[in-house]
Amino acid sequence: MSGQTVKTPTVQKEESMVLQKQLIGDYYDSLGRAPESGKRVVSTFVPGNLAELLRSFDLLPILPEINALQSGMRKLSANYIAEAEKQGHSEDVCTYVKCDIGMLKSGSIGPTGVKLPNPDLLLLSYTGCFTFLKWFELLRQEYQCPVAMLHVPYLSGGRIEPHHVDYVVKQLRTEVIPKLEQVSGRRYDEARLSEMLALSVKAEDDFVWVLESAKHEPSPIDAYFGGVYYIGPIFTAFRGSEAGVEYYRTLREEIAERIRLGLGPVTPEGTMEKQRYRLVVEGPPNWTSFREFWKMFYDEGAVVVASTYTKVGGLYDRGFRHDPNRPLESLAEYCLGCYTNLGLPSRVDLLERYVRDYRADGFMINSVKSCNSFSVGQLLMLRQLEQRTGVPGGFIESDLVDPRYFSFANIKNRIESYIQMLEQKRMTRMPA
Amino acid sequence: MSAVEILLGIDLGSTTTKAIALDHAGRVLGRGITNTRSNYNVASRIVRDEALVQSRFELVRHAIAADPELSRVERSFIGALVRNFRKQQHLEQLERLESALDHCADALRYAPCREAVKEKLHQIDEAIRSRVPGHFSELAVRKSDFFRDLAAADYMWAAERFSDAKSVSFDVLCGLFDAAILEVENAATDGAFERHSGPALEQTLATAPAEIQKRAPKLRAAVESVRTREFRVLGMVGTGYGRQRLPFPKEQVRSEILCHGLGAHAMFAGTRTVLDIGGQDTKAIQIDSSGIVTSFQMNDRCAAGCGRYLGYIADEMNLGLHELGSLAQESTCSVKINSTCTVFAGAELRDRLSLGQKRSDILAGLHRAIMLRAMSILARSGGISDEFTFTGGVARNPAAVSALKELVKQNYGDRTLNISPESIYTGALGAALFAQRASEGRTVA
Numbered sequence: 062m063s064g065q066t067v068k069t070p071t072v073q074k075e076e077s078m079v080l081q082k083q084l085i086g087d088y089y090d091s092l093g094r095a096p097e098s099g100k101r102v103v104s105t106f107v108p109g110n111l112a113e114l115l116r117s118f119d120l121l122p123i124l125p126e127i128n129a130l131q132s133g134m135r136k137l138s139a140n141y142i143a144e145a146e147k148q149g150h151s152e153d154v155c156t157y158v159k160c161d162i163g164m165l166k167s168g169s170i171g172p173t174g175v176k177l178p179n180p181d182l183l184l185l186s187y188t189g190c191f192t193f194l195k196w197f198e199l200l201r202q203e204y205q206c207p208v209a210m211l212h213v214p215y216l217s218g219g220r221i222e223p224h225h226v227d228y229v230v231k232q233l234r235t236e237v238i239p240k241l242e243q244v245s246g247r248r249y250d251e252a253r254l255s256e257m258l259a260l261s262v263k264a265e266d267d268f269v270w271v272l273e274s275a276k277h278e279p280s281p282i283d284a285y286f287g288g289v290y291y292i293g294p295i296f297t298a299f300r301g302s303e304a305g306v307e308y309y310r311t312l313r314e315e316i317a318e319r320i321r322l323g324l325g326p327v328t329p330e331g332t333m334e335k336q337r338y339r340l341v342v343e344g345p346p347n348w349t350s351f352r353e354f355w356k357m358f359y360d361e362g363a364v365v366v367a368s369t370y371t372k373v374g375g376l377y378d379r380g381f382r383h384d385p386n387r388p389l390e391s392l393a394e395y396c397l398g399c400y401t402n403l404g405l406p407s408r409v410d411l412l413e414r415y416v417r418d419y420r421a422d423g424f425m426i427n428s429v430k431s432c433n434s435f436s437v438g439q440l441l442m443l444r445q446l447e448q449r450t451g452v453p454g455g456f457i458e459s460d461l462v463d464p465r466y467f468s469f470a471n472i473k474n475r476i477e478s479y480i481q482m483l484e485q486k487r488m489t490r491m492p493a
Numbered sequence: 494m495s496a497v498e499i500l501l502g503i504d505l506g507s508t509t510t511k512a513i514a515l516d517h518a519g520r521v522l523g524r525g526i527t528n529t530r531s532n533y534n535v536a537s538r539i540v541r542d543e544a545l546v547q548s549r550f551e552l553v554r555h556a557i558a559a560d561p562e563l564s565r566v567e568r569s570f571i572g573a574l575v576r577n578f579r580k581q582q583h584l585e586q587l588e589r590l591e592s593a594l595d596h597c598a599d600a601l602r603y604a605p606c607r608e609a610v611k612e613k614l615h616q617i618d619e620a621i622r623s624r625v626p627g628h629f630s631e632l633a634v635r636k637s638d639f640f641r642d643l644a645a646a647d648y649m650w651a652a653e654r655f656s657d658a659k660s661v662s663f664d665v666l667c668g669l670f671d672a673a674i675l676e677v678e679n680a681a682t683d684g685a686f687e688r689h690s691g692p693a694l695e696q697t698l699a700t701a702p703a704e705i706q707k708r709a710p711k712l713r714a715a716v717e718s719v720r721t722r723e724f725r726v727l728g729m730v731g732t733g734y735g736r737q738r739l740p741f742p743k744e745q746v747r748s749e750i751l752c753h754g755l756g757a758h759a760m761f762a763g764t765r766t767v768l769d770i771g772g773q774d775t776k777a778i779q780i781d782s783s784g785i786v787t788s789f790q791m792n793d794r795c796a797a798g799c800g801r802y803l804g805y806i807a808d809e810m811n812l813g814l815h816e817l818g819s820l821a822q823e824s825t826c827s828v829k830i831n832s833t834c835t836v837f838a839g840a841e842l843r844d845r846l847s848l849g850q851k852r853s854d855i856l857a858g859l860h861r862a863i864m865l866r867a868m869s870i871l872a873r874s875g876g877i878s879d880e881f882t883f884t885g886g887v888a889r890n891p892a893a894v895s896a897l898k899e900l901v902k903q904n905y906g907d908r909t910l911n912i913s914p915e916s917i918y919t920g921a922l923g924a925a926l927f928a929q930r931a932s933e934g935r936t937v938a
Contacts, residue, residue: 453788456555456873470734471774475791478748482786485751489785 077312093175104180109396113257113301129160131172133348133462156463189401195319209240219407229393231359255385257301263473267309275366283326285365286355296374337362344427349464361480367415372400425455455479496725502925505735508772512540513921523547533735538681556715577693593673598743620651672732728928757882758784761911777874790874791861798866821892824857824902864896880909884919
């Protein structure tokens, strides 16, 4: 409902957002300078990324999913996808892949306009997404560079067993570390890695505090639309860095202040003043119409208090921390425990916990058209979750970065209908 | 006399716009429907006025039924009165069409042949007018109640007769109609009952049988009392895709999912599952015993298998939309068609025709294809519970209903399938009920 936010003519940003923009800008600049600086570059995926390990070798990560989503938010993805389709990739292929391939074919100009270097290594950490293998198979053809494969066992049972950890650590020692040594020309330095993991823990603690701040009413954050900004540094190149620690410290302070003042999240149109519905969201957001998508929620007074997408790079809020005393083991546990590596029952358990712990009025699933790995079973999840929690679920469909699959009127209609359904249910529970 | 308190629900669909007027007790007084055209504001005004016109007829009916002396002539009198009223209304619209045609013919491009064009238009006007009484006779069966459809059919018939490739071609006359009808359609006129009920009443009485004529003073009084009766709108709620355009606050705008759920509940209280197939979307809705929506699913990403699918097929086959279902019902061996993509279905249709398959068999297959799609959406929403209510324009199509019945039985066993003859108004009814609840200070029952 317009009138629930204090409208201002310019887009409102928190201090941490400005800091994050700076971090990301610097990161892309450092990638752009890699050919001159001599820094070696490793392409890898967000879920189960070994940011500290790469950093301990002075290697720079390139994250194709981040490039794709950044391109989506900057309205560059449509042309990249068209380019990939010209190369023969079908309409049904993951649009992150097509966006990445299209960017590559269009001169590898990154989302900030900086030319990205070719990777020296492809570090394929397989964590539940079947497409990752094919994606890097394509990149290997393009870049003709070595691949380090890290096979992370899928947690269909939902529990990390000691043999899982042993299996991953063994691969780190025999496959990943030797290749990183080869590419970087440095020896593996476990003490250095441990120091970085200690920094990770600091950032992780603050990050979890931020996520859990949504348990307050009113919530000081939107744990999905704001959350995707909050996960930026910790899911990407800044884990294990002082800059990452600083970002999460700033963010925590900012949110602590917001709680003290009783303020809601900052939306692009200002502080959200009225929170009528607390929602949990499953699935990634649509990036090409991100602001419009967010507006559909805050216009209805809906704030997202927990989301699973903000756990694809680690389930820190379920207690996981990197452990400087068990560096490789904790990296293995990190990879194993990412949300993307969980089976459907574990995903339902997690969502159920969020609905209860965050006292949600409802939950919404945004199913991604081109993502077979994660869209499968989402309707089943919806039914189970409704049965277990008694809280109604909503279902919408869009895509990651293909603007053709964001049908504005249809999605808005569904969200409005869903919210009105929540309202109707709420009124029936009220005493006469 | 005190004002009549009413509640209005308006459903701005992609194909048609509907309105329902309820009295304060929640009984339907009047309905209105029009083609949505490209102007939601005009469409909503027109249906609102039409619902009020029908409400006035309903009040006349009440007044007559309440008087023992008049009640025995109620049906014949009201029937004739309505027909004469519609004829008057149609003639008024025709007059506006004639004037719009004349105005359009003044465009610069017709300058070289303006006189000839105007002469042809004059001939066409005369011919069309001569057909009007036939449309509103007691036994007339109109293919459509929309002025646009009736006027277009008559105009094309006359234009074919009077056009002349050497002077004023058929194409020129068609172009003029397209321009003029837009002008007519996009200007709403209200106060129809006040203007036309008087002449309609006199015509009715003049040609009525003796048993009506001898009651003329009382009948006149009944109509007159309603003609001047004031309406007070206690609340109005809008729904449908165009709802954002409705000139009332957001609190009075409800999603069509909720409105269809509540509307279906009002029509059939035992309803637990609702299927609505409208022009551009298909909705499967689960509701509880109070008509409150518990879950819903809609067609995703594309409108395959919606009402427009049938509209497209009708166009492809050069048939009226209302003719499709009955033709499909003649099928003896339904053709299996998998595609629910509207455009592909058109291609499949042409392919099957070229193979010599019967139109009725192909159409039966197409109807089944859209129902297969609906079944998938129903399954996603939580299946079909007893009772099951089918709403929306497609519920009027007998072949669609047969295909649905068969598939429901196959997949879910016996289910009570409810279809109201007024199913097209389900969303508007739900909206009006929301208006009623809001006016009583409650959001739900």
